[in-house]
Amino acid sequence: MAEIVLFRYRSGTSCVHRMDARMKVLSLVLMCLAAFSGRWITLVALSLLSLAVIRITAIPPLLALRDIRPVLLLAALVVGGRVLFSEQPVPALVEGLLAAWRLVAVALLGSLFVSTTQVAEIRSAVFWTLRPLPLIPASLAARAAAMVGLSLRFVPLLLRQAREVDLAQKARGAGSRGRPVWRMAALSRVLLRRMFERGDELVEAMLARCYTDEATLPRPAVGAAGVWAASAAAAVAAAALLWGL
Amino acid sequence: MGADAGGAAPLVSVRGLTHRFLDGTLGLERVDLTIRRGEFVVLAGRNGSGKTLLARHLNGLLEPTDGEVVVDGVSVACGARRARERVGLVFQDADSQIIGDTVCEDIAFGPRNLRLDEPETTERVGEALAEADLTGRRDLPPHLLSGGEKRRLAVAGVLAMRPDMIVFDEPFSSLDYPASRQVLKRIVAFHARGGTVLVITHDLDRILAHATRLILMQGGAIVRDGPPPEVLPEVERFGVRLPAAGPLGVQSMTWLER
Numbered sequence: 001m002a003e004i005v006l007f008r009y010r011s012g013t014s015c016v017h018r019m020d021a022r023m024k025v026l027s028l029v030l031m032c033l034a035a036f037s038g039r040w041i042t043l044v045a046l047s048l049l050s051l052a053v054i055r056i057t058a059i060p061p062l063l064a065l066r067d068i069r070p071v072l073l074l075a076a077l078v079v080g081g082r083v084l085f086s087e088q089p090v091p092a093l094v095e096g097l098l099a100a101w102r103l104v105a106v107a108l109l110g111s112l113f114v115s116t117t118q119v120a121e122i123r124s125a126v127f128w129t130l131r132p133l134p135l136i137p138a139s140l141a142a143r144a145a146a147m148v149g150l151s152l153r154f155v156p157l158l159l160r161q162a163r164e165v166d167l168a169q170k171a172r173g174a175g176s177r178g179r180p181v182w183r184m185a186a187l188s189r190v191l192l193r194r195m196f197e198r199g200d201e202l203v204e205a206m207l208a209r210c211y212t213d214e215a216t217l218p219r220p221a222v223g224a225a226g227v228w229a230a231s232a233a234a235a236v237a238a239a240a241l242l243w244g245l
Numbered sequence: 246m247g248a249d250a251g252g253a254a255p256l257v258s259v260r261g262l263t264h265r266f267l268d269g270t271l272g273l274e275r276v277d278l279t280i281r282r283g284e285f286v287v288l289a290g291r292n293g294s295g296k297t298l299l300a301r302h303l304n305g306l307l308e309p310t311d312g313e314v315v316v317d318g319v320s321v322a323c324g325a326r327r328a329r330e331r332v333g334l335v336f337q338d339a340d341s342q343i344i345g346d347t348v349c350e351d352i353a354f355g356p357r358n359l360r361l362d363e364p365e366t367t368e369r370v371g372e373a374l375a376e377a378d379l380t381g382r383r384d385l386p387p388h389l390l391s392g393g394e395k396r397r398l399a400v401a402g403v404l405a406m407r408p409d410m411i412v413f414d415e416p417f418s419s420l421d422y423p424a425s426r427q428v429l430k431r432i433v434a435f436h437a438r439g440g441t442v443l444v445i446t447h448d449l450d451r452i453l454a455h456a457t458r459l460i461l462m463q464g465g466a467i468v469r470d471g472p473p474p475e476v477l478p479e480v481e482r483f484g485v486r487l488p489a490a491g492p493l494g495v496q497s498m499t500w501l502e503r
Contacts, residue, residue, distance in 0.1 A: 009346045011384035119346045120353075153346055156388070198341065204306055205342035208334045209355040209402065210326055216357045216366065 008067075008156055010115045014057045015225040017116050021125035023226030028113050030233035035105045038240025039098065045236050046105045053112050064111065071107035075100035114152065123149035124217045142213040150202075158195065165190045253281035256410055256441050257303055257332065261312035264298055264465075272298045273465045275312065282409070285442045287452055287473070290462035291484025296445045297337070299462070300412045303443075304332040317409065330359065333403035337415040339395040348390070348398055349374070349383040355406040369405045377401035377431060393424025400431050410441035417451050425451055426500055433501065449480065450488045454499035461485065 011017075016024075031049070034042050054064050065072070079096035086092030123145040130141035165187055174183055239245045257280040264273040273295050280286055288296050301307045302314050305325030314321040316328040336342045345351030352373050356366040374380045377397040382390065387398060396416065403411055413432060417425045433455050436442045444452050453459065459476040461469040461483045468483055469476045481487050 009386060011347060011386070118350060120350045153344070160388075201336070201338065201341035202344070204301075205336060206344065207306060208304060208329055208336075208342070209344075209406065210329050210358040212326075212358050212360070214360060216360050216362060218363055 008115065009118055010057075010059060012057055012059075012116065014116070016053055016057050016112075016229075018223070018225070019116075019229060020220040020222045020226040021117050021121040022129055022220055023222060023230050024113055024117055025122075025125060027226075027229045027233035028109055030230070030237040031109050032106050034233070034237040034240040035102045035109075037237070038245050041245040042236060042240040043098070043101045043105055045239075046109070047101075049232065049236070050105065050108050050112060053116075057112070057116055059112070059115055064108065064115075067111045067115070068104065068107040071103055075103045078103065119149045119153045120218070121220065122152060124220055127217050128220060139213045142215070142217075145217070146213070154198075154202075157198070158191075161194050161198070162187070162191050165194065253283050255279050256282045256317060258315040259299075259302070259312070260315070262299070262302060262309050262314060263311040264295075264302065264307065265310040271465055273302075273309075276465075276467055278460070278467060278470075280410070280441060280443065282441055283436075283439060284458055285436050285456045286444070286458045286460060287449065287456040288443060288445045288460045288462065289447055289449060289480065289483075289485045291447065294462040294484070295465040296462055297414055298465075300334065300414055300443070300445055303412060304329045304334050306334070330406065331409045333406060333408035333411040335396075335399050335403055335411060335413045335416060337418055339392075339399040342399050342402070343387045343395065346386055347384050348379055348387060348401075351387060351398060352401050352405045355402055359406060369407070373401040373405040376404055376434065378427070391424070393420050393427055396420060396424070396428050397431060400428065404431075404435070408440075410443065411435060412443045412445065414445045415447075416444060417446065417448060422500075429455075429500055447485055449477075449485060451500050453477070453488065 031046055035046055051061075054061055079093065079100050082092045082096035082099070083089050125145075126148050127141050127145035130136050130144060131138055133141075169183070169186060169190075174186065257278070259276055259278040262273055262276040262278075263271070265271055276295075276299060278299075288299070290296050298307070302309060302321070303316070305314070305321040305328045308322070314328075317331050319327055321328040343351050344354050349370055352370045353366050356369045361369070371380075374383055377400055379394065379397055379401060382394065387395060390398060400411075400413075400416075411432075416428050416432065420428060429451060432442060432444065432452075436455070444456070446452060449459075453473050456473050459469070459471065459473040459480075460467055461476060461480065463483045469479055477487070
């Protein structure tokens with residue numbers, strides 16, 4: 001069966017898998033900040049960090065790149081667009097490559113985050129981050145955490161449904177007569193309806209298993225690996241912001 | 246009419262249950278039903294007869310237009326959550342009830358909603374994995390499981406909540422012979438441990454040998470209710486296929502080793 005791999009968790013026992021999700025989110029945010037603030041040296045550092053994570057987690061590198069195929073395509077378009085529409089192609093190419101590298105770096109880091117973090121951990125992280133904040137009741141924190149978790153959990157499902165609907169329509173000759181706008185509209189109509197139906201089924205399934213905002217959520221524990229990761233990310237972000245490296 | 250279930254206490258009592266849809270269509274009409282602890286009930290009928298609709302009332306997923314459902318002495322209208330703790334529901338489409346992104350996390354969803362602490366949750370997840378023969382799959386994403394494994398995962402997710410009764414809605418749909426046998430073993434094992442079972446199906450072949458009671462529905466009402474040997478000769482009148490082994494006796498239909 002063809003697999004749609006975006007936003008998919010890959011199980012493992014590496015230190016990255018076991019890291020506190022809150023530290024991973026913090027590190028990710030700092031590294032994204034660095035990616036868009038810094039230049040070549042920062043991007044080299046982020047790329048080396050990404051490679052290190054790929055090595056530690058034993059995720060096949062080609063698979064990691066395949067996960068972000070749409071972003072690679074977008075990056076190529078960014079480079080091509082800059083060169084084509086610039087009067088000075090060489091500087092435009094350099095800036096285009098820089099912009100593309102930023103996109104790819106951020107996408108790869110995000111994909112690695114999702115690949116190594118279970119939705120339940122993300123949900124716990126959101127809950128335990130929001131809960132201590134004043135003016136946010138525990139039920140609201142739990143509800144926000146559940147929404148984040150469900151959104152991430154069902155993005156692959158949404159993509160799979162879109163693929164199924166597209167194939168079903170093609171099997172009945174859709175697309176053979178051109179009219180891409182019409183086809184897109186037909187696909188969207190069906191997909192939207194299927195998603196609402198799936199949402200209803202999901203609500204029933206959750207209620208049937210006594211869903212509550214006050215479910216016991218595992219409490220994450222900050223470990224040494226998380227502190228190191230966040231520190232490294234902070235160092236890279238600082239270098240990018242302060243010195244523009 | 247109704248089966249004599251001996252002196253076992255009623256677990257589920259349905260009295261005058263009526264369900265009318267928003268467009269006025271009658272889905273259930275004054276259904277009366279008592280399910281006692283330890284029963285193994287098969288609920289059959291043609292498509293649209295009201296079987297799944299009835300099942301969704303048993304754990305409070307739907308509210309009746311009229312009538313009442315009582316689970317373990319408490320009206321579902323007053324305590325839907327309590328009803329859902331007592332009566333588990335395995336949906337026909339396993340994909341729609343798989344919530345976790347690993348097998349283990351999906352099974353843990355129920356116990357966490359019961360506000361059990363982490364050690365208790367871990368223990369129940371381990372037990373459920375073993376009962377469903379999914380221990381070797383615990384860290385897999387559910388979408389990589391086969392159809393039968395997904396169905397067993399759905400069962401495990403309900404087993405981990407330790408309900409008194411489980412309703413299985415078309416548990417064998419889309420399953421091949423080996424997968425059907427695996428699911429059937431889990432259902433029979435749950436019943437053997439003292440659980441109460443309600444299986445909704447229009448395919449009696451696979452399950453009837455293990456049932457203590459067969460109920461037929463048509464047009465939103467119960468039309469026959471009794472021990473399988475008594476009800477079986479009339480099934481075709483109500484849109485249910487008579488199993489090929491029917492004339493040889495109900496016990497001969499089992500898909501499991503005797």
